Amino acid sequence: MSVIAGIIFGFIVWFLMRYLVAGIFTVDQNERAVKTIFGRAERLTDATLDDPYAEYLRPEERERYRYPQLVVIPPGGPYFKWPWERVYKVSVATQTMNMALDLENPAANQGGTRLEAVTKDQLNIGLEGQIRYRVHERNLYAYLWGVKNPIVHVMGYFISILRERIANFEAPQRAITTETAPIDSNVVTGVSINDLRKNLRDLNELMDRECLSSAARYGIQFDASLITSIDSPHEVESALAAINTAHNQVSSDISLAQASADQKIVQSKRAVEIETLKAQAEVEPLMALAAQLRDLKRSGSGALQSYLRNVRLKLYNQAERVILEEQL
Numbered sequence: 488m489s490v491i492a493g494i495i496f497g498f499i500v501w502f503l504m505r506y507l508v509a510g511i512f513t514v515d516q517n518e519r520a521v522k523t524i525f526g527r528a529e530r531l532t533d534a535t536l537d538d539p540y541a542e543y544l545r546p547e548e549r550e551r552y553r554y555p556q557l558v559v560i561p562p563g564g565p566y567f568k569w570p571w572e573r574v575y576k577v578s579v580a581t582q583t584m585n586m587a588l589d590l591e592n593p594a595a596n597q598g599g600t601r602l603e604a605v606t607k608d609q610l611n612i613g614l615e616g617q618i619r620y621r622v623h624e625r626n627l628y629a630y631l632w633g634v635k636n637p638i639v640h641v642m643g644y645f646i647s648i649l650r651e652r653i654a655n656f657e658a659p660q661r662a663i664t665t666e667t668a669p670i671d672s673n674v675v676t677g678v679s680i681n682d683l684r685k686n687l688r689d690l691n692e693l694m695d696r697e698c699l700s701s702a703a704r705y706g707i708q709f710d711a712s713l714i715t716s717i718d719s720p721h722e723v724e725s726a727l728a729a730i731n732t733a734h735n736q737v738s739s740d741i742s743l744a745q746a747s748a749d750q751k752i753v754q755s756k757r758a759v760e761i762e763t764l765k766a767q768a769e770v771e772p773l774m775a776l777a778a779q780l781r782d783l784k785r786s787g788s789g790a791l792q793s794y795l796r797n798v799r800l801k802l803y804n805q806a807e808r809v810i811l812e813e814q815l
Contacts, residue, residue, distance in 0.1 A: 521560065522568060
């Protein structure tokens, strides 16, 4: 009987340790957890399409990415699970990854350091940069069970969009005015790689907008994409250098011509002002004389005749010879 009692006691201790004590768990601050009961996750609603992040999905994609919204276990504890329950913990901390890294083939893309792409004028360029992402805790079903390896899938999604945008990228048209800032002498518009380098910030912002739907698709949200370098092929570096040199010369000539034109405009304005002042100086005495004659005329006709007589006498005194017309 003692042997049987020992076996029963040992079984009870093993059962308590295996299924009760081992069922206690905690969740770290940078983690979220989901519990399944007989393989089915605890759900709040049948779909996540009412969440704000789902608005970035195209209408034809909404039914394809209809996932249930789960009950998420927040950080803390201790929590308890029964033997027929299973807990999935997911890190929601922001992570950084080289955009050229291929998780399935680490040797690809020059060891995960340089991503190749083709521009609209058929140049093979190399891209360097990072992406920051994190698991979206309001769509954990898509991350855990939507695809087999979500980060690999999302990296492929990001790279395909990036290559498509680079292949069709065009520099935005900017308004040109007479007061526009001087032309950047290091960038030539119309050449795809120079357009990309000049508008690198616009390209990063475009990628951020294009990837807004990744949270609804795969449960991974992109915080930012940062393309830091765009390298041109070695065989076209000399050609690009020659183009940039020619552009620098043209920019310099344009700047000198514009400075010369501005100087001539200023000189012309000053010449007009000087001639205007001279004309005013000649007109002012005549205007004063006309005003004086008007005042004399208003005083009476005799006053005007007297004034004319006095003026004649003054002229006679200054003249050496006077010729008078004989009146018949």
